[in-house]
Amino acid sequence: MTAVQLKGVRKSFGTFTAISKIDLDIKSGELVALLGPSGCGKTTTLRMIAGLEIPTDGQILFDKKDVSETAVQKRNVGMVFQRYALFPHMTVEKNVLFGLKVRGTDKAEMAQRLEDILEVVQLQQFRHRFPAQLSGGQMQRVAIARTLITNPSVLMMDEPLANLDTKLRGEMRRFIRDLQQRLGITTIFVTHDQIEAMELADRVAVIFDGNLAQYAAPDALYQQPNSIEIADFMGATNVFEAAITGKSATTAFGALSFATKAADGPAHVMLRGEAIDLHLTEPSGVQNQMQGQVTAREFFGANITYSVDCKGVRIQVTEQSRRMVDVGQDVWLTIPPDRIWIIQK
Ligand SMILES: Nc1ncnc2c1ncn2[C@@H]1O[C@H](COP(=O)(O)OP(=O)(O)OP(=O)(O)O)[C@@H](O)[C@H]1O
Numbered sequence: 475m476t477a478v479q480l481k482g483v484r485k486s487f488g489t490f491t492a493i494s495k496i497d498l499d500i501k502s503g504e505l506v507a508l509l510g511p512s513g514c515g516k517t518t519t520l521r522m523i524a525g526l527e528i529p530t531d532g533q534i535l536f537d538k539k540d541v542s543e544t545a546v547q548k549r550n551v552g553m554v555f556q557r558y559a560l561f562p563h564m565t566v567e568k569n570v571l572f573g574l575k576v577r578g579t580d581k582a583e584m585a586q587r588l589e590d591i592l593e594v595v596q597l598q599q600f601r602h603r604f605p606a607q608l609s610g611g612q613m614q615r616v617a618i619a620r621t622l623i624t625n626p627s628v629l630m631m632d633e634p635l636a637n638l639d640t641k642l643r644g645e646m647r648r649f650i651r652d653l654q655q656r657l658g659i660t661t662i663f664v665t666h667d668q669i670e671a672m673e674l675a676d677r678v679a680v681i682f683d684g685n686l687a688q689y690a691a692p693d694a695l696y697q698q699p700n701s702i703e704i705a706d707f708m709g710a711t712n713v714f715e716a717a718i719t720g721k722s723a724t725t726a727f728g729a730l731s732f733a734t735k736a737a738d739g740p741a742h743v744m745l746r747g748e749a750i751d752l753h754l755t756e757p758s759g760v761q762n763q764m765q766g767q768v769t770a771r772e773f774f775g776a777n778i779t780y781s782v783d784c785k786g787v788r789i790q791v792t793e794q795s796r797r798m799v800d801v802g803q804d805v806w807l808t809i810p811p812d813r814i815w816i817i818q819k
């Protein structure tokens with residue numbers, strides 16, 4: 475498999491800069507998600523890696539070899555798009571075989587690879603159907619099979635699940651992850667959905683406005699965002715102004731002791747809703763204790779989110795739906811010091 479590196483890559487279209495500067499290291503066999511809001515430059519980055527766009531500056535390396543100027547056909551990459559772009563007048567088999575046929579692959583080899591790939595994507599029984607006779611998930615599997623049959627050394631997917639409903643998206647995510655692990659193929663997956671990125675990827679590259687904002691494993695990105703923009707994009711609800719002195723953060727609702735490293739001065743403190751414990755009686759001998767009142771409750775099935783007012787500040791607490799605490803109830807919140815994250819300004 476192939477390692478992919480971007481070194482100081484910039485891309486302008488005329489006077490417009492789509493990518494300011496991106497450095498990215500993707501290990502061989504790794505699944506990396508490019509995550510960011512619409513227009514941030516995800517597709518442009520993918521197209522440069524594929525060879526469909528030439529970077530204005532910087533280099534793209536495959537296994538340390540500069541491919542910045544190498545044509546798309548010579549890079550041996552596979553692309554799967556949001557719109558499956560299947561040929562409507564061709565059966566599943568013919569669609570899947572198309573890439574090999576245009577390369578003049580010999581018949582016996584084509585037949586063998588077809589069997590292998592149909593098994594991998596579990597489409598054997600649909601082989602003689604036309605795209606119009608398939609569900610969205612099945613069409614997406616045909617699109618993936620059609621790409622994989624050419625044995626690409628890098629697989630790229632641009633929002634491939636955007637057209638599917640929520641349940642099917644979940645199934646397809648597991649399918650793609652499982653397939654990628656079995657084949658060990660270096661994969662770059664574009665999405666603007668942070669849940670999708672976290673579920674699928676070994677590492678997530680967050681792109682904001684043409685810049686790489688953070689590149690980290692899903693848990694690190696979720697627990698330790700390096701800016702409030704990323705915290706916000708990753709769905710953090712409790713982010714507050716704080717003044718740091720030593721291991722203490724002074725906030726509008728009291729002082730919190732934390733365990734991580736942080737410089738003295740103004741900062742933001744992030745508390746994940748599920749990191750906060752909610753108590754109905756006053757706990758004793760627990761650090762980072764605050765009194766408050768429940769002002770709202772949202773039920774999500776498995777989880778419940780409570781809004782708790784602490785000295786006029788609204789703090790959201792999420793817990794599993796093992797009990798229901800009423801709105802208006804007086805409560806105490808506690809936060810373990812190692813679950814507090816400080817975002818430096
Ligand atoms: N060929 C082009 N000419 C001029 N501008 C372009 C071109 N291609 C992309 N852009 C601009 O570059 C920016 C990044 O576009 P890109 O398609 O990479 O975004 P994206 O992150 O994939 O967004 P989305 O999530 O909506 O697909 C956008 O502002 C877009 O308008």
Ligand SMILES: [Mg+2]
Nearest residue numbers: 516517518632
């Ligand atoms: Mg795009």
